[in-house]
Amino acid sequence: MASKASLLLALSLLFTACLARQRQQQQNQCQLRNIEALEPYDIIQAEAGVTEIWDANNQLFQCAGVDFIRHRIQPGGLLLPSYVNTPILAFIERGRGVHGVILPGCPETYEYSQDQQFSGQGERRGQEFQFQDRHQKVEDLNQGDLVAIPTGAAHWVHNDGDTELVVVVFFDTQNYENQLDEYHRAPGNTQAQSQQQQGRRQSQQQQQGRPRIQGRGQGRQFQNSSNIFDGFDVEYIAEAFNVDRETAEKLQGQRDQRGHIVNVQQGLQIIRPQQSRRGSSGRFDPRQERQQHQGRRGSGGWSNGFEETFCSLKLKENIENPSHADFVNPQAGKIANLNSFKFPILKHLQLSAERGELQRNAIQSPHWTINAHNLLYVTEGTLRVQIVDNEGNSVFDNELREGQVVVIPQNFAVIKKAKEQGARWVSFKTNDNAMIANLAGRVSAISSLPVDVVANSYQMSREDAQKLKFSQRETVLFNPGYRSQGRAST
Template sequence: MASSASLLCFSLLSLFLFQSCVAQIEQMPLFRSGHDQQQRKQQQRWQTDCRLDRLNALQPSRRVQSEAGVSEYWDLESDNQLQCAGVSAVRHTIQNRGLLLPFFSNAPVIFYVIQGMGFHGAVIPGCPETFEESGFPQSQRSQEQHQKVREICEGDIVAAPAGVAQWVYNNGDSPLVLVSFTDVGNQANQLDLNTRRFHIGGNPQKDQRSEQEMRQQSQSLSRRRRSESASERRNPNGNIFSGFDVGLLAESFNIDNELASRLQNQNDRRERIVRVREDLHIVSPGRIQEEERRHEYRRGSYDEEEYRRRSYGGEYMMTNGLEETFCTLRMRHNIDRPSQADIFNPRGGRVTTVNNFNLPILRFLRLTAERGVLYKNAMMAPHFNLNSHSVFYVTRGSGRCQIVDDFGRNVFDGEVQEGQLLVVPQNYAVVKQAGNRGFEWIAIKTNDNAMRNPLAGRISAIRAMPEDVLSNAFRISREQARNLKNNREEVTVFSTLSSQQGRKY
């Protein structure tokens, strides 16, 4: 009798659990459907219009003169090619003792140092101030301390997440020139497909007015009028402090109203790059420590890997996913070192890729950087980018580029020169050939592990196909198919063949 009652209770419990599971399963498609719709909506929010009939090599669309330098902009809002890639760019030329004022943006930023040297500072929220002045009494309130500041030089790339405040200072004797890319199409940007820079200091009137005008041109006339009238009532252009009440600023910083009003820089006409009147004081390791490290290395105190790690202040760090926290992630990497090239041909040139494997912060930014150096008349194999757009800037020399779309149309065929920008949309086939002065570029790709697929060469898609497939696809003999597969043994970077040395374009 007891066993029958137990069996009955077990059967009722099983029936109840079964009905509950069925009810949950019936509700899951609704939940999954709503989740999928939200995910598709999110993806569509970042998807851009890439129906391009023609591509062009781009010059800066505007130029802003500052007190101690020049900023030249490739505005995403003014060009449909940049809108396709979701990337905007700016080239800063910072004079000696010039300071690019602190700012943060609505999207991840990568910049490349074309020439010169200086300091780069980035303020990561929640991270400690690990650099502090020594030799002062502990009770002294003016003791200097700040987050880590990085020395930058020619060939460095520096990556910063969206919303991270950063600044750049030129402490060298020559101009510091850098080109900066902002990935506005990145999912970290929750605003719109416009480049927005939020300035923490100064009063960059020309910079902000131009961006505001371009954004307003894409809106309807009535909305533009409402936006203009509202913004004029609130506050003129300026840094982020200019919109706050002076009294609230004074209370926030525990300072007087006069000092609080200085934060707004209302009468400042220096724009984004200002001149530092005296030497900029930054807490950083001195040359004595560097000389001691070299001496210990020569004595054999530690190996080359350890020397390089210490020489870069901990920024040269091999990672297994555990050593680096977000506060200690490397933001800088020199992409110009020939020894780190991924592809090298002594007769053709080299290609170096920096992605989430050798610069882990790019995993958060979802970006890849590529440095290409082609010697005179050398060629980079026809290829396409599997999973990213590519925006490249020519740093030296010139080269011929051809780009083909999904209809087999030639959408670009021309020479790209130093200082120009070119967009290569995802999956568009592209080929590059250097001119007589060589061809060098820096490219940003919109994926943290961007991959390319060559169409010619030893590791190409054509090489991997059976001869009969090629024979039937191109209506050629098997011998011709075999030559098509095997005649080029180089990988990605091709030297000039003897029969082509006289070819001009």
Template sequence: MKSTNTSRGIHGVILTGCPETYEYSSEQEQQFSGQSGRRGGQHFQGDRRGGQQFQDDRRGGQQFQDRHQKVENLNEGDVVAIPTGSAHWLHNNGDNELVVVVFFDTQNHENQLDDNHRRFFLAGNPQAQSQQGRPRRQETQHRQSGRRQQSYQNAGNILNGFTPDFIAEAFNVDQETAQRLQGQNDQRGHIVNVGQDLQIIRPPQTRQQHQQQQGRRGPSRRSGGWSNGVEETICSMKLKENIDNPSHADFVNPEAGRIANLNSFKFPILEHLQLNVERGELRPNAIRSPHWTINAHNLLYITEGNLRVQIVNDQGNNVFDQELREGQVVVIPQNFAVIKRAGEQGSRWVSFKTNDNAMIANLAGRVSAISSMPVDVVANAYQLSREDAQRLKFSQRESVLFSPSFARGQRASA
């Protein structure tokens, strides 16, 4: 995710029942009108600033302004929360590859089906891309597998299941347009090239960066609900927050790294989604204190470098001990203890947790379970002398992020 040229994108989430608040004024459209042409009985007119104007010849020359719901500029480190079932889209308007890590939670309280993840497309033919590059042997197997497999292969976007005449009547368009909406002859898959920058009304980048630096206190569940209807409503709710900003870090050790957490107090919509996001960075050979998550499961995704991870279950058995590389994922169940150590190049990761205010309990360090116990309790619990128990409690002066052992040795000798 790190590069010399920062990746960027544009993202939109369509919230049901919310108004289309991004629109151009008629003065702007008249001042910046561009070329026009005929497209299937409709007059299309664009302008240099992205305003669009449609004139329907069948409706006596009525004109329509382009308007849509809010659009966000995306930068590296942005976290976007999408409510259950909301339609959304994403466009890479930069010169570099845009890498997006997506986490789906099928155990949310709004899921009335089962634990299987289902997603549907409103446009295009997502099956086309999955079939490209399929080995010939698999194609033969699919042809012989019967009617059910054939219907799956022919599946497309959600409109493909309706008949064209119903679609044409519902959208008030002709049959050719209705068939295009179904995407039956579209072989591009679910990721398409637009050929040029999308002309979209969106806030300037400087304003977005300013908004990222402004904190907002969210509603509290203690008040009787996840939203009080005053600070934020569904339509005005903030859906994006940047987690890569160093000033947002909760734990910082210059020799070890930093950790930033997004919970419902910083990002109120997470209380509705019951999710928590952590961004971690360890310098070469640094260690994250052994700990467990009290009230959530944890999905750990490596975005950069190598990270040695050991996981221990509630019975004290080592259930995982491997070095994870960029792009690899591991799941850490609730109350399973874990310890992380970065490789020679350091490591960065992002964690998704299934609680809006996930709580961590540390085993070692200045703020930990053992250091909070009386010395005599520690001595008797581990069969240590009182002197060794004191040394165990107070030898690790760092709290959450531990610098490499050779660095600690240098500080101790100094």
């Protein structure tokens, strides 16, 4: 009995030590002395587009437990079906298309009628047979759409427009559903993952220093996009699908050199409902959205949250819908948040997103995110961003240009100011109801403190404390001309 107790005690101590060491390693990853803007460090080229990859080994990404890529799909291009070990948020930055997400166990509800059957030749039996296509639902993609994809769900994207389709993809690698490691892993991306792990080993051998800006790689041309069937015996595949060997070999794609984005020659012949498209600008049409919402609600009023089952999950929401705007200042800009209250699937994914816009020289109140890390990606214009850690040290003070990314860790304070041409961005956050606390403005930490607490905390007179509390009467988005107008009137 004594030996068993000693063994249990030893195992308990070993487990505790391992857990403490793991937590210490994670904490060390977030002890950032300097933050820098990040750009793609490599490009994977395919027949009908490219994928730009950010460095998953970067200390910022390791701290936040996230990963990020950008697909550029040419007109007619098809991003091949794949699945990953993390939840995904994908934002349609530009262009239009169609996509499908395959939810395991759900029925194929898109199908032709019995009168629209097709005939084909059954080579195995030498007999003619009939079949009708059916598949799970597909949806249109437009600029501003945010697509939520559960962990492990297979998905694909097709550009059926006449311009480039740009999709930025956010992976939450430290999500509780990821049981592997800190990388996202997808069939067909094994070479990129191998390079990421090699880079991680190299970075571990180097002294831990400040993160560096990652330069754009030269790219790799038309590499064989390995798929999950490639590792199985061809005879087993033929037997499992009840097809001949030649078809099984095509499924493995051993001689397919097109890459992970391929050309569709004559358009995809898929079953889809008739839907009106957005205008040529791709901007949101509120009248169209009202009609769609009315059609969904019917006469039953608002949803109470119980009607949505796993197979009827709403996977897409347009974050540029005016009804999602949480803060609007016509002279400064607007901010819209998509959280689990507006987009219920985000509760399961434990993620949320923000779409922000600042007019020229406008400022967003300095603030910190209470319960989430934040990955900020600039889609238009230039932002001047300052980030301060919890000890009051400046860790980032620079401009973010279009296409650049910066990671803002939890509790780090940030202030944003647009340059002359204004700026727009999208942020991905690691909490389904990410909350911010403002430092300035009408609803902020400073304005909510008693005057005497402010005066004594910052060694100022009571009169100056009152000015500090009440001079800024705007809430979150500050008009650039507000201060000059205030000075002129005094």
